Amino acid sequence: NAGVMQNPRHLVRRRGQEARLRCSPMKGHSHVYWYRQLPEEGLKFMVYLQKENIIDESGMPKERFSAEFPKEGPSILRIQQVVRGDSAAYFCASSPTGTVSGNTIYFGEGSWLTVV
Amino acid sequence: QKEVEQNSGPLSVPEGAIASLNCTYSDRVSQSFFWYRQYSGKSPELIMSIYSNGDKEDGRFTAQLNKASQYVSLLIRDSQPSDSATYLCAVIDGNNRKLIWGLGTSLAVNP
DSSP states (O other): OOOOEEEOSEEEEOTTOOEEEEEEOOTTOOEEEEEEEOTTSOEEEEEEEETTEEEEOTTSOSSSEEEEOOSSSOEEEEEOSOOGGGOEEEEEEEESSOGGGTOOOEEOOOEEEEEO | OOOEEEOOOOEEEETTSOEEEEEEESOTTOOOEEEEEEOTTSOOEEEEEEOSSEEEEETTEEEEEETTTTEEEEEESSOOGGGOEEEEEEEEOTTTOOEEEOOOEEEEEEO
16 A cells, blocks of 8 residues: 655756656545645645645745646646755645545655755 | 644653653644654654544553643653654644644654
8 A cells, every 4th residue: 555655756956947746645545735844944835736626725935836636647746947945855745535524644755856 | 823833842851761742732623633753854754643632542652632721742651762853743723624733843862
C-alpha cells in the first residue's frame, strides 16, 4: 500500500527557470494539500485540491505559483521564474476526504528545491 | 486569526525520562487534534490523533486533550534518543475546517 509519492525528491534550478513538483496521493485518497517549509521554519499551507478543483489556494503566492490536480495523473505544483527565496522543502499530503471530516492527512517524503 | 501555539524549545530530557510537549489553541470549537513528528530533513509523520477530552495512549505515547482549557499535550514515556525530533501540533479549525499548524517544539533526548 504505497504512501504519498512525491518526485523529484531533489531539484536544482537556476534563477528564472521553472520548477515542477509532482505528487501522487495515497490509494483511495482524493484530497491533496501542498505545504512549503523554509529552512528552520514551520509548515506553511499553500493549496488544497480535489480532482480537477482547487478548494483553497489562500496560501499560494499571487504570482509565479500554480497548482493542479487533473482527473488523471498526479497533482502538480508549478513555480515559474524561480528565485532564490523559493528554495525550500515542498511537502504534499493527502487524505481520503477533506479535513472537513476531521480526517488525518498523510505526508509524502517531500521535494527539496534549490535555486542557484 | 486562529492560532496554535507551541513552545519552540529546545526541550531537553535525559534518556528514560518522560517528555511533555504542550500545545494551546485559540479556536473553542475545534474538534480534531493531531501530533506529528518531524525529523530533520524529513517529512512530518503522524503520531496520534485525538478527538475527545481525556487521555489516549499508544505505546509510549499519550495524548491528552482538555477542550475547556484549550490545550492538547503529548507525553512520551521512557524517552529514547531516537525520539529527538520536532513535534508539530495541528488542529482543525472548527468553522472553516482548515488544518492549522503550530511551529513545533524541538525535543532532544540525551543519552
